[in-house]
Amino acid sequence: MKGTVNTELGSIIVDNDAIAQYAATEAMECFGIVGMAAVSVKDGLVKLLKKESLTRGINVSVNNNRISIDFHVIVAYGVSIKTVAANLMESVKYKLETYTGFEVEKINIYVEGVRVID
Numbered sequence: 600m601k602g603t604v605n606t607e608l609g610s611i612i613v614d615n616d617a618i619a620q621y622a623a624t625e626a627m628e629c630f631g632i633v634g635m636a637a638v639s640v641k642d643g644l645v646k647l648l649k650k651e652s653l654t655r656g657i658n659v660s661v662n663n664n665r666i667s668i669d670f671h672v673i674v675a676y677g678v679s680i681k682t683v684a685a686n687l688m689e690s691v692k693y694k695l696e697t698y699t700g701f702e703v704e705k706i707n708i709y710v711e712g713v714r715v716i717d
Contacts, residue, residue, distance in 0.1 A: 602661040602701050613699055615659040622668055623653035625694045631683035636671040636711035665704040666695060673712040684708045 602613040626632055635656025658669040668691070674683050692703045 602664050602666070602699060604664070604700060613661075613701070615661060616654060618661070618666060618668070618695065618699060619654040619657045619659045621698055622659070622670075622691055622695060623657055625691050626657075626670060626672065626687055627653070629683065629687045629690055631675050631678040632687060633673045633675050633714045633716060636673050636709075661701065662704075664701045666699070666701050667705040667707075668695075668703070669707045669709065671709045671711050673714050674710055676713050676715045680710055684710070 601615060602618070604611040604613075623635060627634070635653045637652075637655045656671040660667045670687065670691075672687070674680055687708060688706045692706060695701070695703050
């Protein structure tokens with residue numbers, strides 16, 4: 600389902616892919632996030648996604664203009680996963696609510712791997 604805002608001039612429909620792209624861009628700006636991850640269901644391998652396909656590591660659902668979002672991320676080695684996840688949740692929640700005008704109901708973060716940053 601897509602988010603919809605009704606105005607006196609008509610309706611605004613926000614696609615889930617637009618929300619996912621914005622969320623991915625915001626997530627990549629958070630300290631400690633190396634990138635988005637794609638998990639192969641067939642063999643269980645985790646792959647770091649390139650910038651063109653970051654949204655494959657994010658699942659967005661909108662129900663009654665309330666956003667639920669799942670992030671599959673790879674974090675930097677040596678950082679506190681709890682702190683990075685809390686920072687990601689807080690930052691993305693604020694930015695998405697400002698960007699869309701919808702309430703962020705839930706953010707789930709799945710840490711799929713750890714990488715050393717050069």
